[in-house]
Amino acid sequence: MSEVREEHGGSRSSGKLVDVVLDEASIARSTPDVEHDRAVAIYDLIEENQFQPVGQPSANYVLHLSVVEKRLVFEIRLENGEQVVTHVLSLSPLRKIVKDYDMICQSYYEAIRTATPRQIEAIDMGRRGVHNEGSTILMERLDGKVNVDMQTARRLFTLVYALHWKG
Template sequence: MAEGQGGSTMSNGRLVEVELDEASIARSTPDVEHERAVAIYDLIEENEFEPVGDFDGPFRLRLSIVEKKLVFEIAQEDGAPAITHVLSLTPLRKIIKDYFLICESYFEAIRHSSPSQIEAIDMGRRGVHNDGSRILMERLEGKVRVDMQTARRLFTLICALHWKG
């Protein structure tokens, strides 16, 4: 997994910039915008991201939603286009909905529940998050190599794109 075609390695297989397409991803509340900014920061701070093929990293990623599909526009660091992948959001819809529901339960529990109840809900929340990350990794298989932590951060960002505030 560490070596790609053309001898590139995962050390160069990383994202240095993530941009959200303003035209397809509407602006939201300040809280949601903050969550999106944090998700992007965390993703850029630590990631392993390498499109399959003969591409030189590091990479830039532009995310958009077109006709209810998630579009990954990947460019090389200098801005030269590398490849674009379009993913159906359908396999992720239920897990995103489940994740939102368990997050609501978690935030409610923080206000009214015992530490053990909060911990149990948080474990469930992390489990759903991991499930969503694995589905995303499966959807990216053969297109983009990512490690689990990067998939988790991408899943967080994809969820942030759906938050209504």
């Protein structure tokens, strides 16, 4: 990982996402749990993020996300709607981790209904570990395209998960 992307303070200015727009034509609704994760991730992402397209000035950005032919399309615009750049990422490198994350999420949601607090905590720790792994892969896929910190990558991974498994 690039040290610049991991930086949380200092004098370096950074862009920020002020909105995330999901393409309803390519992103179908999913389960209530996934929809909840999507809404929370978008809310958290907007509240606090570091999102700086490489080679672009520090600014407020709007991210339009869609899924086209098993590829994730990051259409980045300025707050005024002006197109900045579009990046198309293959979802193939994330396929296994998203599948693993889906399985552990299903276990977690079932555990919430029936398991002991200790069992829920153990499953949740595993879920967070897989989530971090997916976030790291996403950061690597964005390297050289968009600089993000780990928290932003985590929130983006939650969205990728919700978009990839579109029900």
